[in-house]
Amino acid sequence: MIGFMPMLTKELRELVSSLKILYIPIVFTLLVITQPVTMKMLPTLLKDASGLPEGAIIQIPEPTVLEVMGSLLPKFGSLGCIIIILIIMGEIAGERASGVMAMVFAKPISYAGYFTAKLLAGSLLVVASLFAGMIISTYYTEIMFDKVDWLDAMLGTLLYVPYVLLAVAIALSCSAFMKSQVGAGGVAFVIFLVLTTVPQYLGSFLRKVSPSRLADEASKVVMGSADAHIVAPLVGTLVLCAVFIGAGLLMLRRQEV
Amino acid sequence: MSILVCDKLAKTFGDVQSLKDVSFSIEGKGCVGFLGANGAGKTTTIRIITGLAKPTAGSVRVVGYDVMKDAIHIRKEIGYCPQAPAFYNDMTAEQWMHWVGRIFKLGKQEIAARTEELLKLCGIWDARHRAIGGFSGGMKQRLGIAQALINRPKLLVLDEPVSALDPMGRYDVLMLIEKLKADMTIFMSTHILDDVERVADHIVIIDKGTVLLSQPMEELKRGYKESMIHLTIEPTTGDLAAILHKEPVFTKVHQEGNSFTIECDDIGAANAKLPQLLVSHGIRFTNYRVAEATLEQIFMKVVQS
Numbered sequence: 001m002i003g004f005m006p007m008l009t010k011e012l013r014e015l016v017s018s019l020k021i022l023y024i025p026i027v028f029t030l031l032v033i034t035q036p037v038t039m040k041m042l043p044t045l046l047k048d049a050s051g052l053p054e055g056a057i058i059q060i061p062e063p064t065v066l067e068v069m070g071s072l073l074p075k076f077g078s079l080g081c082i083i084i085i086l087i088i089m090g091e092i093a094g095e096r097a098s099g100v101m102a103m104v105f106a107k108p109i110s111y112a113g114y115f116t117a118k119l120l121a122g123s124l125l126v127v128a129s130l131f132a133g134m135i136i137s138t139y140y141t142e143i144m145f146d147k148v149d150w151l152d153a154m155l156g157t158l159l160y161v162p163y164v165l166l167a168v169a170i171a172l173s174c175s176a177f178m179k180s181q182v183g184a185g186g187v188a189f190v191i192f193l194v195l196t197t198v199p200q201y202l203g204s205f206l207r208k209v210s211p212s213r214l215a216d217e218a219s220k221v222v223m224g225s226a227d228a229h230i231v232a233p234l235v236g237t238l239v240l241c242a243v244f245i246g247a248g249l250l251m252l253r254r255q256e257v
Numbered sequence: 258m259s260i261l262v263c264d265k266l267a268k269t270f271g272d273v274q275s276l277k278d279v280s281f282s283i284e285g286k287g288c289v290g291f292l293g294a295n296g297a298g299k300t301t302t303i304r305i306i307t308g309l310a311k312p313t314a315g316s317v318r319v320v321g322y323d324v325m326k327d328a329i330h331i332r333k334e335i336g337y338c339p340q341a342p343a344f345y346n347d348m349t350a351e352q353w354m355h356w357v358g359r360i361f362k363l364g365k366q367e368i369a370a371r372t373e374e375l376l377k378l379c380g381i382w383d384a385r386h387r388a389i390g391g392f393s394g395g396m397k398q399r400l401g402i403a404q405a406l407i408n409r410p411k412l413l414v415l416d417e418p419v420s421a422l423d424p425m426g427r428y429d430v431l432m433l434i435e436k437l438k439a440d441m442t443i444f445m446s447t448h449i450l451d452d453v454e455r456v457a458d459h460i461v462i463i464d465k466g467t468v469l470l471s472q473p474m475e476e477l478k479r480g481y482k483e484s485m486i487h488l489t490i491e492p493t494t495g496d497l498a499a500i501l502h503k504e505p506v507f508t509k510v511h512q513e514g515n516s517f518t519i520e521c522d523d524i525g526a527a528n529a530k531l532p533q534l535l536v537s538h539g540i541r542f543t544n545y546r547v548a549e550a551t552l553e554q555i556f557m558k559v560v561q562s
Contacts, residue, residue: 002329006359010345017347099343103401106307106337107360108329257309 003109011121156222173248209236290457342401346390
């Protein structure tokens with residue numbers, strides 16, 4: 001991990017100077033906050049937009065606060081992970097293409113130090129943005145609907161973190177392997193899509209440990225459900241994260257600067 | 258101890274063999290000119306020396322360490338500026354220098370002092386607060402050299418250090434190299450032979466992936482020195498070129514007006530014969546000089562042979 005701290009401080013400084021620390025939480029918040037707003041406004045929107053004849057009655061029961069809370073994390077889902085891949089895909093491939101990597105690795109910085117600094121900075125950004133989005137959306141849900149159990153909301157969000165970290169690990173590994181940023185993003189997206197959709201068709205064990213199961217269970221925790229089975233998908237997702245981090249490091253070592 | 262030893266380096270990219278046999282050894286301080294035409298293998302060799310690329314075969318030892326096994330240790334001892342140095346463009350020159358200083362684990366005060374010293378030395382102190390993204394190619398080259406010096410390297414590797422510079426910038430960098438070479442070994446690749454001739458103490462010539470020559474500059478020039486005579490004569494009716502062509506001691510004769518460049522294998526015999534011929538044919542000369550071959554002539558000779 002030689003050179004980890006200078007690399008990490010440089011990455012964190014860059015998050016601030018590029019304003020990513022500001023606009024990524026805003027994007028994530030906008031992504032999630034539309035859910036309670038839409039659910040609250042849905043009857044009004046339908047009434048105004050449907051063009052039904054006068055006298056027609058639309059009766060839609062107002063969703064409960066638990067239903068709204070349970071829909072927040074799925075709203076983040078694929079679109080959120082695409083955004084994560086877009087943020088991370090150029091982290092290594094871009095530096096290789098611009099020539100900065102040659103300047104960096106001519107100095108006493110190890111591959112592990114370089115990779116983990118980027119992984120940690122990217123993860124911090126994504127996790128902080130996820131929490132920002134969830135905290136603000138939960139607050140609005142409470143204002144618009146009813147009292148929310150904040151502990152469940154934050155615990156569920158915390159359990160969702162490995163799911164977004166998997167997107168970070170996949171994108172960073174692809175960035176270490178590919179020479180083109182766009183190529184890295186494309187491959188990362190396909191891998192993420194396969195890992196989150198295919199396991200549910202491959203038998204009960206893989207369904208139980210799949211990342212998409214983790215996302216479902218995390219939503220249950222946000223809703224305060226007592227029958228969430230979190231351990232197996234949590235372990236499965238963390239193992240996948242470790243595999244991709246290891247693979248990324250290996251590919252970074254094997255690729256010439 | 259040798260500062261740099263390359264032993265039978267080879268490097269293949271797919272079907273293309275970029276390096277075939279790169280072997281040379283550099284000892285002591287001074288400036289080494291690493292010469293070769295475009296595509297000769299200079300940059301590939303430098304990338305292997307700095308640990309940025311792996312050789313297909315052979316080995317490199319820098320300050321006694323194997324570049325494949327002790328890359329991190331070697332990187333603490335070297336400074337490197339590539340042909341087109343790239344930086345984090347949102348950083349200022351000062352921020353970059355401080356960041357590099359932290360990588361080398363220098364203290365805060367030392368970083369500040371070295372930053373000031375090196376940015377002044379390289380002529381970009383006034384631009385220290387500007388974002389590097391706005392720098393010209395020449396300024397980036399200067400910053401590249403400044404940051405390569407922050408750790409007081411034993412070996413400074415410069416890949417085409419003056420290629421992006423204007424004449425003044427070139428002069429400044431060459432003067433800088435002249436100054437620095439007393440304290441370290443500078444390994445400088447270039448195809449601008451005039452620059453090398455000014456500052457280099459040792460020459461390595463590479464062509465088509467093979468090192469053709471590795472010799473101290475003085476020895477090299479001595480070896481090629483006494484094989485040529487420059488002669489300027491007064492206007493005459495005699496045909497000196499024809500006279501010289503008849504003598505086997507003179508291998509080649511080039512004439513430009515009244516000036517002759519006469520090549521020979523045995524300078525002693527040529528020096529004995531030529532004055533005799535001039536006197537016997539009543540030809541007066543205004544200049545008679547045993548020529549010192551230029552590096553360009555030596556380079557062309559080595560590569561073409």
